[in-house]
Amino acid sequence: MTARRRENPEARMPLMEHLRELRGRLTKAMIALILGGVVGYFVYDIVWEILKAPYCSLPESEAVDPEGCSLIVTGPFDAFFVAFKVWAFVGALVSAPFWLYQLWAFVAPALHNREKKYAFIFAPLAGLLFIGGAVLAYFVTSLALTMLFGFLPEDALTFLTIGEYLDYMVVMMGMFGLGFVLPLLVALLNIAGILPHAAIAKWRRVIIFASFAVAAIITPAEPISMLALAVPLVILFELAELFAFLNDRRKRREDPYAGLDDDEISELDEELSPLEDTEAGPETGKRT
Structure with missing residues (x-):
């Protein structure tokens, strides 16, 4: 153990140190995004062909020309803005492991060992869920x-x-990806003790309604996209609720008072302790 660790076993830092650490992490993340954007510059043509494929698959009667792949430009800066968005999109994906690590490195010192163990499991799972939503x-x-x-x-x-x-x-893929990650955040909040299963069960109907409402807002005015987002969201939230139920039950087995609020009175044993039994009054027939 280093001398610094012995002097500060809880690894506490003043506010200014936290801000400096945050600034350093953000700077490194921005550098990673810029380098990822450089990669996007070199693969721009390939990525654009992939993004354009859904439009090219439309029937010929619904396209501008018989080939079905015509997109028009209405301004002199449209080409640059489209290229810049593709570079940024690729840069965010390519550099995701690095800037996610920077986020993790900033948050990890505040977590307990059990929470860190879950985070190592949930971080890759969040990436898979985001990619799954974007692919859908x-x-x-x-x-x-x-x-x-x-x-x-x-x-x-x-x-x-x-x-x-x-x-x-980009909006469709991003919103679907974020939507798939939200139930995972619910599970993480439950692990941290912020969101118990009782609260999730109480708001279950509201969550289901909100899933359909959010899906209707962020998707076009047609039922296919809305149902494609809302139904998986509801299923993932139900899985998150099941996880919260099992996690809370495990906590209660390990600590029967874990679910009590700070101002809530715990249940006491109705049987008298040996000391109370010997100090009972004469009316009970016990020795005083």
Whole structure:
């Protein structure tokens, strides 16, 4: 053990030290994002072809030209903004392990050993859930666009700008990914003791309604995307509630008073202790 650790066994830091640490972590994360954006610059054409594929899969009757892949540009800066968004999108994905580690390194000293163990499990799981949500949004997009464009008259042409389409794809993939991670945050809050299972069960109907409401807000005005997001959200929240139930039951077995609030009175044994028994009054027939 180092001398610094012996002097400060709880690894406490003043506020200014925390702010300096946060600034250093954010700086490193920004450098990682910039370097990831450089990678995005070199793979821009490949990534754009992948992002454009759902639009290219639309029926010919719903595209601008018979080839089905025409996106128009309406301003001189559209090309640069589209390229910049793709660079940033790739940069965030490529550098995700590094900037997630910076976030973890800032938060980890405040966690207990058990919480750190769970975090090592949940961090990769969060990444998998985010990727799963983004992939689902990618495949749902073509179905959603087909339904939306299906309301057009037969003689209408689909003039979709390149910026609008890219924004639509990034928002859909990002919102689906974040939506899939939210139930995991509920489980983490339960592990930390902030959100007990009783509170989750009490608000179950509100959570289900909110899942459909949020899905309807962040997805286009058609049922396919809404159901594709809302139904997995409800299932994941139910799994998070089941985890919270099992975790709270385990805590109660290990510590029967773990679920009590600070101002709540615990249940006392009704039987008299030996000292109380010997000091009972004469009316009980016991020795005083």
